[in-house]
Amino acid sequence: MAEEAPVDYSLSNPDVLTKYKTAAQISQKALETISGWCVEGAKVLEICQRGDKLLEDEIAKVYKGKKIAKGISNPCTISPSTYVTPYTPLVSDAEEAGTTLKANEPVKIQLGAQIDGFGAIVCDTVPARAKSDGDSAITGRAADLMLATHWANELLLRMMLPPGLLATGSEEEQKKARAQRPYTQSKITQLLEKLVKSYDCNLVENTTCWLFERNDIEGKKKIILAPGDGAKGEGLPEVGDVWGVEMGVSTGTGKVKTLNNRATLHRRTATTYGLKRPSSRATLSEIQKKFGTFPFSLRQLDDERAGKIGIVECVRGGVVRQYEVLGSTDGEPVGRLHTTIAITKNGLQKLAAPPSPDLEKVKSDKKITDEEILKILELPLAKPSSAKPKNKKKKKKSAKKAPAVKQEEEDDDEDSDEDSDDE
Known part of the structure; x- marks a missing residue:
């Protein structure tokens, strides 16, 4: 297979x-x-x-x-x-x-x-x-x-x-x-x-x-x-x-x-370390499950006060980064x-x-x-978006060359579909 x-x-x-x-x-x-x-x-x-x-x-x-x-x-x-x-x-x-x-x-x-x-x-x-x-x-x-x-x-x-x-x-x-x-x-x-x-x-x-x-x-x-x-x-x-x-x-x-x-802001790292305290292991387990490797606040934990205790060894062991x-x-x-x-x-x-x-x-x-x-x-930050119609077969006679479009900072979202296709 x-x-x-x-x-x-x-x-x-x-x-x-x-x-x-x-x-x-x-x-x-x-x-x-x-x-x-x-x-x-x-x-x-x-x-x-x-x-x-x-x-x-x-x-x-x-x-x-x-x-x-x-x-x-x-x-x-x-x-x-x-x-x-x-x-x-x-x-x-x-x-x-x-x-x-x-x-x-x-x-x-x-x-x-x-x-x-x-x-x-x-x-x-x-x-x-x-x-x-x-x-x-x-x-x-x-x-x-x-x-x-x-x-x-x-x-x-x-x-x-x-x-x-x-x-x-x-x-x-x-x-x-x-x-x-x-x-x-x-x-x-x-x-x-x-x-x-x-x-x-x-x-x-x-x-x-x-x-x-x-x-x-x-x-x-x-x-x-x-x-x-x-x-x-x-x-x-x-x-x-x-x-x-x-x-x-x-x-x-x-x-x-x-x-x-x-x-109060922390983030899980790629470091591994054998945590000794049960409260630390419980805190790390919750962090991994809820936030992965993205930043989180201690107030987002189920028990904020327990988290304040458990996070100490996590930071000291390098498994969590403290900001x-x-x-x-x-x-x-x-x-x-x-x-x-x-x-x-x-x-x-x-x-x-x-x-x-x-x-x-x-x-x-x-x-x-x-x-x-x-x-x-x-x-400009990007190329101007194309003004050409996507389906060339339709309205072929009425299609005219569009004037140049001034590139604005807010055009980014409009270019998204085209960029996705091109990439």
Whole structure:
């Protein structure tokens, strides 16, 4: 009897891209709803709890009756103004459970869903709406931070495109474009730092973008922005990759420190270790069953208090990774974005992405003036979608050549079917 062919988990398999996109749609829908909950006086814990419930409900609606693992790839986390990393307090920690949002502070919302191990994580920074305010314009340093974070993210995405991928012109011109060197990680950081300094801001040190793989949001390749303490990235984006692209910007120095908050976000590692305590083994068993290798919060365990005890040996033995809570050293506000992207032969697709800010309502007296940066920002992320009718036999006489379509950032979803076919 012939052996079964191994399952193709690359983007060459259209089903893989479909699963990524399904997870991404759930993540973005949840992000939109949760953004509306971030108002002055709202409790961070309650938003996180409601956010997880929303994710679970939406995930339950897809791939019903199929033997496909699905769940949360990143629990709902709500990080106040000066927090750098995702934050999700516990019910049993009374002081932190009482943390509330302050009016107009930049709040980082991060969450994600996964279908069959293909995770899509998204993060946006939104100002906590003041009870007395209407839909007023964002000005001053808040505007500087929002614009610096947005444009730095857009610049980074364009620098992640492999050289010549979208080249047009003669065959010789395309060959020349493909022969160009990709941006090195040091060059990427250099240009990003120059951009954010236009708004009198700085990159958050050690902001890391990871290659996404099946059941793994920290793959073999990573890009580290503004690296410190000997940190070093590894590898560059290629066609067929899925990446989690993170951007962190501060109105201060960008330096970070470990806060006194309890580390509540964890993730199973590939390390094996003989746990001695029954409580530790029970906790690890629940983690493996519920979350696999995706991040989770201790408050998602059946017994939060027992989990707080059981997780200690798991972390000490290296079978579970603990995410420390980091914040800015100078107490300055931090903006953070996270975009899950796919790189196909047609360009870069934003699978799960924060919405673009309404630039008409963000007023800053600062702007980008560097010509090299402005030139990169003008580049498209993907090839324009084809306007040709799919069935050429029908309406052959009435078919006319469509005008060129301007490539917008929001076109990514429209190109999905074509990309799936091509891949």
